[in-house]
Amino acid sequence: MLEHGRQFFILFISPVIGLIMEAFLGKRTAICILVIASVLLFPSLCGYSFITSWGYPLFAFCGLSSAYSFFSRELETNSSKIASALIGTLALFFVLGIGFFFDGFSGSQTVERKWDIDNYRIEYIKDQGFAGSPRMNYELSKYALVPIYFKKEETTLDNDTIQSCVVNFTNSGIFFDKCSGVIKH
Incomplete structure (x- = not known):
């Protein structure tokens, strides 16, 4: 997945977008987005690739954001939801950022x-x-x-x-x- 590293930086903000989805979209819509993203990503597990380079980051972003919206629904207060989204964004930045850093040296x-x-x-x-x-x-x-x-x-x-x-x-x-x-x- 690090093949298109620059496009995967959008994944860092998926917790924030998930929080927005939780506020403005219903649970049924979030489930539909998660299912569609999962179905479209499944062929990549079988060796298939998208014809465009933005397919992986787009559908992974949609899936992660809708999955985070389910987690956010379980939190009680708005302050805990916002803090959780910011901590999730920072955690993704550091964890995935290491991979992107080394990917820059790979050619x-x-x-x-x-x-x-x-x-x-x-x-x-x-x-x-x-x-x-x-x-x-x-x-x-x-x-x-x-x-x-x-x-x-x-x-x-x-x-x-x-x-x-x-x-x-x-x-x-x-x-x-x-x-x-x-x-x-």
Whole structure:
């Protein structure tokens, strides 16, 4: 989940938003938000990814905020609710902040080029580590039945020294012609 660290900073304020949800939304609405967020996050446990990078933080934020609203309903006074939300925000900041701090040293991945062909997504990725030259990869992903998810099928290293147009995904048995943008099985 730390793959998109900058977007996950929004999770820090989920207790405060949960407190606001508790004040303005009914219990039934909070349950609906929690269930929908959980259902949309479940495929990630099975190896699927969202087609956009903001899917994880958005649905995790909605789920955490609505879950916190249930906790907040059990507290007696408004001052204890506010104090609890602030302590929760600070706790998330310190616990998750450590992970984000170290994630900053891990390097970065940048999609240099992307092709969406048939039911597949192929990305040419520049993987720049902490030091040294970048590693260039081709990543083959297949869209799921619900097209907001895709599953990574295979990654192959770009070791093209003769400027060939064909990228061979050996495990999947797929050949991709990057010059014409055609997939061959």
